Amino acid sequence: xxxxxxxxxxxxxxxxxxxxxxxxxxxxxxxxxxxxxxxxxxxxxxxxxxxxxxxxxxxxxxxxxxxxxxxxxxxxxxxxxxxxxxxxxxxxxxxxxxxxxxxxxxxxxxxxxxxxxxxxxxxxxxxxxxxxxxxxxxxxxxxxxxxxxxxxxxxxxxxxxxxxxxxxxx
Numbered sequence: 040x041x042x043x044x045x046x047x048x049x050x051x052x053x054x055x056x057x058x059x060x061x062x063x064x065x066x067x068x069x070x071x072x073x074x075x076x077x078x079x080x081x082x083x084x085x086x087x088x089x090x091x092x093x094x095x096x097x098x099x100x101x102x103x104x105x106x107x108x109x110x111x112x113x114x115x116x117x118x119x120x121x122x123x124x125x126x127x128x129x130x131x132x133x134x135x136x137x138x139x140x141x142x143x144x145x146x147x148x149x150x151x152x153x154x155x156x157x158x159x160x161x162x163x164x165x166x167x168x169x170x171x172x173x174x175x176x177x178x179x180x181x182x183x184x185x186x187x188x189x190x191x192x193x194x195x196x197x198x199x200x201x202x203x204x205x206x207x208x209x
Contacts, residue, residue, distance in 0.1 A: 044110045045194040049186045051103035052163040060101060064094040099124055105160045107187060109194050114172075116160050116183075129158070129183070133199050137173040140204040142184070147171055155180035162186055 054060070071087030099120040106117040106125075114136075116129040140146045150173055161169050161184050170192070172183040187195070196203040 047107040047188045047191045049105045057101040135174045139172045142169040157182045159184040
């Protein structure tokens, strides 16, 4: 039995306009509601409430983190919004793993012209080492873009040594 348990947390690159977007969304919501309450026309409350609901649902998406978890042969990715709301976005067993290698590795060339869905769970920052995990499930091939730490890479190599390619010299 494999008792491997490794976590890795990757923060998504922050949008430089995020504070401005938050301020504008809250300002618009407050203006509509205040104007609706101060005037006799309560029709301004409807757009104010709609803007408030949209702000509540969309503003947490401005601050994202991804948590990779490898436990007992199962790999999962959780999306953490605003450091409080967690949503599981991927669960896959390592027996569905086709290959795991650094982005641009020649071992991935066989998969370049294949039709697959691409999911980017990386930080989006320039200059960081990104790895590609290709899995085959009932929907076909999926390409996952990740930024694992060394501990997670070693655990992946230990769990599936023939499918994980890690260049030790880099």
